[in-house]
Amino acid sequence: MNLSQEEEENNLSLSKFESMLKTNKVLFFDSEEFENIILHYLDIGKNNLAKKALKLALEQHPKSTGLKLVQIEMLVYEDKLEIAERMLNELYAIEPTNEEIYIQKANIYSKRDDHEKAVKLLQTALEYTDDYADVYSLIGMEYLFMDNLELAKENFIKCLEEEYDDYSALYNVVYCYDFLDQNQEAIVFLNDFIDKNPFSEVAWHQLGRQYYTLKDYENALRAFDYATVIDDEFLGAYLEKAKSLERLKRYEEAIESYNMTIELDDPTSFALLRIGKCYERLGNKPLALKYYHKTVHEDPLLDKGWVAITDFYIRQKNYQKAIYYINKALGIENENKLYWKRYATINQALNFFEEAEVGFRKAVEFGDTELDTWLYWTDVLQFLGEFEGAIQTLLQASEFYTDSHEIEYRLAGLNFMVTEETKGRFHLTNALRLSFENHTLIESLFPVIWEDKKIQDYIEKQRKP
Template sequence: MEFSQFDDNQNLSLTKFESMLKTNNILFFDSNEFENIIHHYLEVGKIALAKKAIKLGLDQHPASTNLKLFQVEVFIFENKLNEADVLLNALYEIEPTNEEIYIQKANIYSKKDQHEDAIRVFKQALEIANETSDIYSLIGMEYLFLDKFEDAKSNFKKCLEIDLEDYSALYNIIYCFDFLEQNQEAIDYLTVYLDKNPYCEVAWHQIGKQYITQKAYKKALAAFDFAIISDDVFIGAYLEKGKVLEKLEEYHEAIENYKITLALDDPTSFALLRIGHCYEKLGQDDLAVQHFYKTVEEDPLLDKGWIAITNFYNKNKNYSKALYYINKAINIDAENVTYWKLYAQINERLNFLEEAERGYKRTLELGNYELNTWISRGDILIKLGEIEAAKLNFVQTAEFYPDNEEVEYRLAGLNFLLNIPEEAYINLNNALHINVEYNFIIEELFPSIFNRKSVQELITKFKNASK
């Protein structure tokens, strides 16, 4: 079922229908009016109003197949698949050559994750359909569900053979090429397509992105220029061109392109952030940080903006300001692991060890199990004299990083401090066996242990053995 955009008469029908709902007066609409009203509500996601229109429509036109097909569509949307199936079977008995019946039947199979059956029924619909482009697209989507990207690609290509300006199909084709890592094949396909449709900004934009993958940056720039020639308000082309110019270290030109996007539409946090980074690369720190501020004003939830501000002050050794802004970020999103890691590092630089340890602990709780995180937290616990907690930290570390010399040396030192020599010597032997050159860890963290005669003898033994 295909419908045009609402014209004045259709707007009048919609106004009349909504007025009827408010007054409870039953007015007559022909079946086409109901179909357009229902289609409008489904398009804008007003399912409850669509259902009311279907009910009233069927009350007035009980034999309308199209209205019943809308009923099927709503059943499928609400996952009432059995009701949809029963109604479709009844409609099939009346109109066995109605392609929409096959399409909705296939949609039910798809909803049940029976994608092969969905494809089979869609292909039956193809045999009787006058317009096949949408059906090829639906088949392509089913193949995507099955991870059969070559089959998906071939069906989306058929969409473009029917309608050269089906950009949804074009995007899906490129998605398949990308997933299959067929970069050159994508370029070849787009080149042929552009011979047929030379002013397609979408195709120029996509071929430019493929050239970026090949690091053919000059070709990418040319492609984005052609996209802009085809549509001089195409924001995506300016953004991609800016990113390429950054890679080429042409920061002034990159800024110009990002600024064009700000003039064409409402400012985007991405463009503001990239402008800030470009100014930073140019050594214009005031302009850089101004744009980082604008980034978080535009989108306070964009973590890259807060991270950029924090890193800016970190780089300039203004740790107090860095801490101020990372605290603001954490107040907005306390589950962001990168924020907590920065919080820990900044506090460590400021020698706020308790807060630094808290930050590293929270980083681990949020799933960042990098070795450096474990080691940083453990070393702070050692400095704080929390020997038991430090040992527990490194025991947990060893579960993630077994046979790691940095962990074993630390466990050795901690076990000596805790007066557990049996475990200490096992750890020390393991550490020396893995890498004798890392014995400086004990010297730095546990100097009194390092100077013990037995420890020195063991280190010397392993050093001599490694010569």
């Protein structure tokens, strides 16, 4: 029986069963029909219908091993493990060579987190089964649960050797390679797989992903191209192809590929955002801005869309508009250090120093430890006359940057400003030792201190001949 005939018969059985439920007439089904009906309802999540079908099935075929195994599968799913185990032991006494008994026993042990025992049972099932691919896949999953990625990978590969078009197993093999950081090994495996199965668009797509991870964008593009040739509606491959073209600075072609994803499915905010980025890199600012606005229209909660518009206006030095859009992004993602830093620098450019200080403080609070963030923050604090706060902030920064002349010159100047002469001289000595040529920082940041002849004399004394 070919696949279409089998599907047709299954559909007829389902129609007949659903008709029976509506009319309350009891019709006869053979046990295999019932199994397919029950499994169909389980697959689509209609558990109540599956239970109804199982009840009728067991009334008509009380001795059917197949139906009892389906019942056991449902019991395991509902975590009724002890009842399921009792029933399995009864079936084992009758049919000790039925591989499904071992598979269901393995399922029970897996639920109890005894994955090693589950593997042993599945290895026994291999002795009796005709469906090696399914059992190898189950063994692979048990090894994944045990975090044994090498053995998981080995079993998923065996599954593929039995059933090359099992895409779930192929994805799992690649997942193992990715987790183990074995990108080169994954490429060797996928190339070998493609040699045997050249029309596997999934394999070509996964090969492209490996090349992309290794920043080999030319080979990534070639692989994604093949995937789209084999399946001209492979949305994921068009998306990855577009990303590769972007990396290769082939922006017009990238736009074409992103547009293909929009033609194949509803527009995604990601594709619209990337099209906007491509247009901006091509120098087409009106179209770039148009697509950024399309992005936030498509998904108003996508903070990256609002940030793209923010950055667009920062580059145009239109800070009034930039502050509006960065506030939109912060309204969505309030703990993003990079957004707070943008907020701070925009406010600084607008001479809103109190707001800028809040932004830099928040950026650091949420994990920004970049040197320039500390320096901008303390420069703003200094401008606001908060010298003690600036000193404390710089001391905190010096824990991350122990030999920074930028920090030491600022600590020197600030300590002199609050008449802490000894501390000021200590930090000035450190700063001059770290970078004498940058002593002009005192002049630019602390002109009042620079005018003090004692300071200039001290600096001159430190000059190396």
